[in-house]
Amino acid sequence: MTDHDPExxxxxxxxxxxxxxxxAAIDEAIEMLRIAVDDGIRLIxxxxxxDAQSDYGAFKRAHTRVVEAASELRIEIMLGAEILVSPSIPTLLVQGSLPTLNGSRFPLIEFDFSIAPPSVETILFDFQMAGLRPVIAHVERYAYVQRSPAIVREWPRRGAILQVNAGSLRGEFGVAAMDVAWELATSAWPVIVASDAHNRRQRSPRLRATYELVARRCGHDRAGALFESLPGAIVRNESIVGIGDPTVEPVDRGRRTNPRRWWHRVLGR
Ligand SMILES: [Fe+2]
Known part of the structure; x- marks a missing residue:
């Protein structure tokens, strides 16, 4: 614990x-939320x-159920979706047939893991034209990003926010994902860190230890932007201009060619 206690x-x-x-069941969902509360997560x-065929009504009903079951817990639970991109998605979002993050102009989207979309820039332009600013899920995990990390630099120029998994910063998705994740965390780009939790075991909703790691390297200002102020602005549908300014220089090319980067040493890898 540090003197700064982030929300x-x-x-x-x-x-x-x-x-x-x-x-699979509401009991496990509540256990996951207890883990989040104990970790200091105040909003999830x-x-x-x-995808384009999803039933938004089923998501709303499941959300209502978990909110009611978790009423005793000190955590706010909002609704969104992680939407696999296809050409009709921007239109479906504008029509209200799929959820953005808490009804904001920021939808969470994902691409295929192994095959790059034919034209990411065209897709992002379609979102821009629809008045939306997509948050691209776990960018560090895509094979084509790991091969050529520089391609993500174009995405924020098209209005995108880059989301990194906390587990990637901890090395849980392999060295290639960890390298990209730290390069983004230490960059000047609009980046948020999230858990992408799926269960109460290996992929649980925990962020605090990773926040501390990032704060040690980048300072509390940058860590606060990644874990608190930028995600907060997104769910409140506020302007994100000026949030996420770097407190350290982006990783230089010399470090990129060094197989034993500083975070390998920190994490013992
Ligand atoms: Fe996910």
Missing amino acids: LIDCHSHILASVDDGP VATPHA
């Missing part, structure tokens, strides 16, 4: 019961996997 906000989690590969957005 952690988790914008990517699978905590609704029986709607995707998250908890439920983001079930979704």
Whole structure:
């Protein structure tokens, strides 16, 4: 624990019961929320996997159920979705057929893990034209980003916010994902960190230890932007201009060619 006690906000989690590969039953969902509360998370957005065919009504019912079951817990539970991108998604969001993050102009979207969308920039332009600013889920986990991390630099220029999994910063998704995740955390780009929790075991809703790691390297200002102020502005649908200014220089190219980077040493990898 440090003298700064952040109000952690988790914008990517699978905590609704029986709607995707998250908890199978409401009891496990509540256990996950207890873990989040104990970790210092004060606001969590439920983001079930979704696509163009998803039933928004089923998400709303599952959200209502978990909010009621968790009424004793000190945590706010909002609704969103993690939406697999296809050409019709911007229109479906504007029509209100799919959820953004808490009804904001910021939807959480994901791409296929192994195959790059034919034209990411065209897709992002379509979102821009619809008045939306997509948050791109776990950018560090895509194989094509790991091969060529520089491609993500174009995405914020098209209005996107980059989301990194806390587990990637801890090395839980492999060295390639960890390298990209730390490069983004230490960059000047609009980045948020989230748990992408799926269960109460290995992929649980915990952020605090990773916040401390980032704060040690980047300072509390940058860590606060990644875990608190930028996610908070997103769920409140506020302007994000000026949030996320870096307190350290982005990782230089020399470090990128060094197989034993500083975070490998910190994490013992
Ligand atoms: Fe997810």
